[in-house]
Amino acid sequence: MLKSLFNWKVLVNLAVAIALFVGLVWLTFRWLEYHTNHGQEIPVPNVVNKSVHDAVKILEDTGLDYEVDSATYNPKYRPFQVLQVYPAPGSRVKDGRAITLKVNPRSWAPVAVPDVLNKYSGLAFQRLDQVGLKVGDTIFEPSIQKDAVLRILFKGNAIKPGTKIPRFSIIDVVVGSGPMRNITIPNLVGLTVKDAKAYIARNLFDVGIVEYEDGGNDDSDIVYYQDPASGDARDQGMQIDLWASKKTPAELRDRIEQLNSMYRMRVDTTLAPIRYEEVPNFEDAPMNDVSPPPVVTPKPTTPKTSATTTTSKPVSTKTTEVKPKASSDNTSKQTTTKVADKPKPPKVTIQ
Template sequence: MLKSLFNWKVLLNLVLAAGVFVGLVYLTFRWLEYHTNHGQEVPVPNVINKSVHDAVKILEDAGLDYEVDSAAYNPKYRPLQVLKVYPSPGSRVKDGRAIQLMVNPKSWAPVAIPDVINKYSGLAFQRLEQVGLKVSDTIYEPSIQKDAVLRILFKGNPIKPGTKIPRFSLVDVVVGSGPLRNISVPNVVGLTVKEAKMVIARNLFELGSVNHEDGGNDDSDIVYYQDPASGDIRDQGMQIDLWASKKTPAELRNKINELNSIYRMKIDTTLPPIRYEEVPYVDEPVITEPAPAPVVPQRKEVPKQDPAKSGTSATKAPTDKPKASATPASQPQDKPKAKKVIN
């Protein structure tokens, strides 16, 4: 067994195998050095504060690749200005290495318009400011939705909620100022339903029920009756009901008379007009109550002291009884005497 291992043929095979292995390892490392450009390094150029276009050209001339990333917009720097470079300038990297550039964007990041349509204007303004938008002008427009946001304008054009615009952009807000009063109802009889809808909306009214004679829903039907009637005075936002048919109003005279008996007020012209006479106005006498007499406070009488009794106290009550009156009591009168008669 040991003798067979030391056979020259076996030893020759072992030497050949070791040589092949060493050769493969050497060729592998040489290929890696060539493929990775081992030993060939270039310094990263300083492109900070340059525009991204100039930075890209400098990197390409140096044999380096690049990756551009944008940070949050900073108004202190120019748009598309290079703020940072990684690896840092002066570092030695291999030829073809990708250099990361941090660039200031052109403007603020876009924000979506919040859905504040038909919302109270005070809350809508707060919502717009929270997302980073500024209200430039408030436009008031007649509407039954008083103090509600009707539209949002960006550069003079209506913009839908969810549309993205640059942050800190100026927008105009259209707010309802309340309904108009005493508006004349337009005449839509003879128009198609489609045309009547546009006329009603243009005159600041709302479309009510549409009654089609055949029970369909064709906007090409002709309006032969409306309520309220044309020329009536109503407020903005009131509903106008329509009756439509394929026929013309002249062909539906009986139907129109029937509707008039229901929706139109009848006025009896046979009654004499009411006459109003003016009654002269007489001022009623005004009775004034006499003013109450002023109350005079009564003075309390203080008993006088007897000067003969100066030695006695002034506070001692008198003990003498009151003296009888000196005037004698009245005596009864004597009866008259009878006269003597002399014969």
């Protein structure tokens, strides 16, 4: 067994295999050194405070790659100024290594305008401030949406929610000041429905019911009737109903008269005007707290009788009228008391 192991043929094959393995390892490392530029390092140039365009040119001439990172905007530095380099300037790196450049952007990072339309102005201002937008002028415009945000203006132009603008930009906000009162209704008869709708919007009213004569819903139809009538005064935001047809208003006189009887109130001026008189309210009159005078009951009086004498003549009877005292309120009536007749006294004979 040992003799066969130390055979010269076996030893030669083993030596050839070891030589081939060592040669392959050496060639591999040499290839790696050549491919990775082993031992060849380039110092990172100092491009801090330079513009990004100059810094990129210097790195390309040196044989280094670059990556630009827009840092938070700092108004103390110039736009597109290199603020920091990684790896630090002076560090040795391989040829082709990517160098990261932190550059000051031209302005603040853009932010999306929040959706604050038709919302209360106080809450809208808070939301705009949270995202970093500054409110410049507050413009009040007549609208039925009082104290609601109607539009947002950026550099004089209306922008929609979601539009991205630089952070800390100054925007103007249009807020509703409430409806206008007593606006004259325009005359829309004779216009097309399309023109009438635009005219209504310009005059701060809303389009109400639009009734088409033929039911075709064609905005090219001519308006032959409107309610309220032209010349009436209404508040902003009131609806104006329209009646439209392919025919002209002159051809629809009967229909117009029918609508007048329904929507136009006629006032009869031949009737006498109604006069209103103020009726006093006795319930509200103050009551005098005066008690009525007490009622005094008259006391009965005893009639006086005259002295009788014994005579031969008969004693006549008399009727005496006694008047009671009058009460303090003069409401008692006088009463008359009759004295009853007394019997005749008997005759006395003296002997």
